[in-house]
Amino acid sequence: MSATDTEFAPGKDVEVLDALIIGAGFNGLYQLYRLREQGFSVRVFDAGADLGGIWYWNCYPGARVDSHVPNYEFSMEEVWRDWNWTERFPGWDELRRYFHHVDKKLNLSGDVQLNTRVTAAEFDAQRGEWLVRSSDGRQTRARFLIPCMGFAAKAYLPDFPGLETFAGPCYHTARWPQDGLDMTGRRVGVIGTGASGVQVIQEAGKVASRLTVFQRTPMIALAMQQRRLDAQTRREMKKHYPEWFRQRAASSSSFFDVVADKRSALEVSEEERFEVFEAAWQKGGFHFWAGTFRDVLDNEAANLLAYEFWRDKTRARIKDRQTADKLAPMQPPHPFGTKRPSLEQWYYEVFNQDNVTLVDVREQPIQEITATGVRTAERLHELDVLVLATGFDSSTGGFTQIDIRGSKGTTLKETWVEGVRTQLGMAVPGFPNLLMLYGPQSPTAFCNGPTCAEVQGDWVVDCLCYLREHQCSRIEATEDAAEIWCRRIDEIAEQSLLPLADSWYMGANIPGKHRQLLYYPDVQEYMTQCRDSAAAGYVGFELR
Numbered sequence: 166m167s168a169t170d171t172e173f174a175p176g177k178d179v180e181v182l183d184a185l186i187i188g189a190g191f192n193g194l195y196q197l198y199r200l201r202e203q204g205f206s207v208r209v210f211d212a213g214a215d216l217g218g219i220w221y222w223n224c225y226p227g228a229r230v231d232s233h234v235p236n237y238e239f240s241m242e243e244v245w246r247d248w249n250w251t252e253r254f255p256g257w258d259e260l261r262r263y264f265h266h267v268d269k270k271l272n273l274s275g276d277v278q279l280n281t282r283v284t285a286a287e288f289d290a291q292r293g294e295w296l297v298r299s300s301d302g303r304q305t306r307a308r309f310l311i312p313c314m315g316f317a318a319k320a321y322l323p324d325f326p327g328l329e330t331f332a333g334p335c336y337h338t339a340r341w342p343q344d345g346l347d348m349t350g351r352r353v354g355v356i357g358t359g360a361s362g363v364q365v366i367q368e369a370g371k372v373a374s375r376l377t378v379f380q381r382t383p384m385i386a387l388a389m390q391q392r393r394l395d396a397q398t399r400r401e402m403k404k405h406y407p408e409w410f411r412q413r414a415a416s417s418s419s420f421f422d423v424v425a426d427k428r429s430a431l432e433v434s435e436e437e438r439f440e441v442f443e444a445a446w447q448k449g450g451f452h453f454w455a456g457t458f459r460d461v462l463d464n465e466a467a468n469l470l471a472y473e474f475w476r477d478k479t480r481a482r483i484k485d486r487q488t489a490d491k492l493a494p495m496q497p498p499h500p501f502g503t504k505r506p507s508l509e510q511w512y513y514e515v516f517n518q519d520n521v522t523l524v525d526v527r528e529q530p531i532q533e534i535t536a537t538g539v540r541t542a543e544r545l546h547e548l549d550v551l552v553l554a555t556g557f558d559s560s561t562g563g564f565t566q567i568d569i570r571g572s573k574g575t576t577l578k579e580t581w582v583e584g585v586r587t588q589l590g591m592a593v594p595g596f597p598n599l600l601m602l603y604g605p606q607s608p609t610a611f612c613n614g615p616t617c618a619e620v621q622g623d624w625v626v627d628c629l630c631y632l633r634e635h636q637c638s639r640i641e642a643t644e645d646a647a648e649i650w651c652r653r654i655d656e657i658a659e660q661s662l663l664p665l666a667d668s669w670y671m672g673a674n675i676p677g678k679h680r681q682l683l684y685y686p687d688v689q690e691y692m693t694q695c696r697d698s699a700a701a702g703y704v705g706f707e708l709r
């Protein structure tokens with residue numbers, strides 16, 4: 166985009182707003198609700214055809230949230246009072262219905278423009294406004310630009326030779342056809358065994374005539390312990406909702422009930438350790454990840470004990486010894502929990518079925534995709550359907566795929582070529598009045614969506630109110646503050662086991678992407694720093 170392309174074009178449809186929000190998921194809708202309540206003129210643009218953000222795009226069979234309710238819902242009583250989940254970990258279709266319920270309660274969709282992809286945004290330094298262009302050809306001016314695009318806005322498609330030649334249906338999990346895809350009786354191939362792969366594999370295993378799974382790294386998948394929620398259970402749970410939401414907002418994990426024991430895994434007896442691990446396992450979900458001992462994610466010896474507990478439980482479910490060695494190896498493929506664990510229901514049993522083949526692509530690399538299947542070094546695996554569960558250019562990809570230009574005309578993509586640098590994960594030097602939610606260098610992937618939408622979202626709303634009250638029209642991160650924030654996150658990474666895995670937390674899943682920890686691991690510690698900055702008049706920002 167050249168400067169002339171973005172110049173105000175008289176006669177063009179130009180709307181002028183206080184804030185333009187990108188994304189109609191939890192973060193974007195919460196911003197709309199709160200900013201509108203405060204009297205700001207606000208609009209949301211979303212590329213999808215429905216509300217829900219990630220839950221619009223991820224509609225592949227088995228797609229389901231990995232954070233149990235009520236952690237994964239808004240805390241406003243008017244919303245939860247008469248909403249009834251049927252499952253502890255709801256599926257994508259129920260989540261979509263939830264978004265419709267939220268819309269009905271908070272009356273949001275009148276200010277949401279769907280099917281509208283933001284293609285470019287440029288800060289007009291003279292007017293102190295963002296000029297935003299969207300796929301419908303419109304231009305919009307807004308004092309503040311608030312991207313709420315989640316961390317998985319840009320799907321990652323590896324550069325497999327011949328990918329475009331595959332003759333049958335071939336979809337990335339996050340670009341699944343909205344009207345579904347029947348895999349019944351077909352030969353299905355799934356590349357990737359992250360959270361999306363695990364979920365598709367569980368469903369494809371039930372119906373495919375043959376399922377071939379291409380695994381590069383074993384997923385250390387945890388027991389979901391899914392449960393249906395009946396009316397009586399829901400009534401009981403709702404009695405505690407207000408207290409649970411308060412606890413959630415004050416927790417380090419963003420879950421009201423996932424709290425690690427203060428002891429080290431190394432200082433207790435074997436029996437005590439087993440009890441703590443087993444109790445967390447039975448609770449299911451992320452309890453075994455973040456809710457056992459304080460040092461499991463920081464100390465290699467403690468971490469290995471958690472891995473061994475998981476490994477022994479998992480191997481007991483896999484009939485064939487060689488398959489067990491691939492899915493749950495005796496030695497950890499990387500420290501436990503340094504890649505996000507997926508939650509599974511019957512994942513490991515799928516590999517006991519006669520119609521399922523596991524291909525280790527480290528031993529048999531994928532050479533090419535042909536019209537009829539996937540050719541590895543050993544043979545051609547013939548397929549009717551190919552599923553790419555290959556993940557995302559997480560966090561930064563959503564931003565760098567849009568032509569976002571700051572006050573000096575430089576894009577975010579150019580600015581971040583040597584790595585991301587932000588103040589508090591919300592603002593970038595040179596990009597005034599751009600306030601990112603659920604973005605890089607904030608808790609994001611270590612914080613479930615609704616919790617962050619509220620705790621981080623309230624900070625942004627308060628900030629805009631403060632600026633209005635103090636007659637400031639501009640806020641910009643300082644270079645020094647961004648430098649300090651970046652160093653702080655690098656230090657946190659160094660003190661943890663996270664750099665030891667090639668994960669998307671570290672940006673290491675995308676060839677050529679700068680390797681750095683992209684997320685702040687402790688939500689409370691993070692929010693304390695945000696609140697301290699605000700209380701002292703927004704330290705680390707320049708206000709004008």
Ligand code: N01
Pocket residue numbers: 228229230231232317323324338356357358359360361362364379380381382505526531554555556557667669674
């Ligand atoms: O993506 P991933 P995902 N050749 O990056 C493999 C959220 N989410 O979509 O590990 C062969 O985790 C790659 O292998 P490796 C959730 O936060 C949530 O599954 O890099 N394989 C890996 O196995 C989740 O963590 C839910 O060696 C290749 C896989 O593809 C996040 O989104 C559901 C390859 C990618 O796994 C991302 O999950 C779904 C190649 N060239 C997603 N390139 C919920 O439950 C990549 N892979 C809420």
